[in-house]
Amino acid sequence: MKYVITMKDVVREGHPKLREVAKEVSLPATEKEKEILNNMLTFVKNSQDEDLAEKYDLRPGVGLAAPQIGISKRMIAVHFIDLNDELYDFALFNPKIISHSVRKAYLPGGEGCLSVDREVPGYVPRYAKITVQATDLEGNKIKMKLRDYAAIVFQHEIDHLNGIMFYDHINKEDPFFVPENSKAIE
Numbered sequence: 001m002k003y004v005i006t007m008k009d010v011v012r013e014g015h016p017k018l019r020e021v022a023k024e025v026s027l028p029a030t031e032k033e034k035e036i037l038n039n040m041l042t043f044v045k046n047s048q049d050e051d052l053a054e055k056y057d058l059r060p061g062v063g064l065a066a067p068q069i070g071i072s073k074r075m076i077a078v079h080f081i082d083l084n085d086e087l088y089d090f091a092l093f094n095p096k097i098i099s100h101s102v103r104k105a106y107l108p109g110g111e112g113c114l115s116v117d118r119e120v121p122g123y124v125p126r127y128a129k130i131t132v133q134a135t136d137l138e139g140n141k142i143k144m145k146l147r148d149y150a151a152i153v154f155q156h157e158i159d160h161l162n163g164i165m166f167y168d169h170i171n172k173e174d175p176f177f178v179p180e181n182s183k184a185i186e
């Protein structure tokens with residue numbers, strides 16, 4: 001039966017699962033793991049559809065990591081269009097950042113998280129470019145070079161697999177401190 005993920009499935013900050021290091025999925029993934037990951041991608045897409053978001057009372061998001069629904073496995077789903085109008089639509093097992101730029105990037109508007117029911121203002125400095133290796137739902141190994149907004153979203157999701165929340169990166173003394181050698185993505 002196709003299960004629809006809703007906000008009641010999303011665990012909120014304070015839940016221990018959000019601070020665990022998620023386990024690698026042994027491949028090939030089981031049918032159950034594939035279904036969960038597919039449901040996660042459906043949730044992200046639903047959250048961006050006005051009617052469905054209203055129907056299921058969803059907060060919009062561009063990605064979701066399995067720990068956010070209490071599953072401590074290395075699975076992420078992303079669905080968004082970046083600033084160059086490129087569509088990113090991925091459901092991935094065991095995503096891994098295998099290289100990254102020294103240069104950093106951040107969103108001037110800061111970041112938000114479905115597991116954080118509050119605004120946490122401040123810049124979240126991340127790598128401007130990353131190379132990600134992962135396995136997709138069909139079992140294909142993929143390697144992607146990501147930059148700017150796409151790099152930021154993927155880092156937000158992969159952070160969840162390592163028990164890291166976006167606000168962990170915000171400068172405590174000055175939330176709007178701009179690290180040198182970093183660029184705003186707008």
Ligand SMILES: O=CN(O)CCNC(=O)c1cccc(Cl)c1Cl
Binds near residue numbers: 107
């Ligand atoms: O882990 C995923 N979420 O919590 C979904 C909700 N957050 C967002 O869509 C979001 C918002 C702003 C910046 C980034 Cl990077 C992201 Cl990811």
Ligand code: NI
Binds near residue numbers: 112114115
């Ligand atoms: Ni999040």
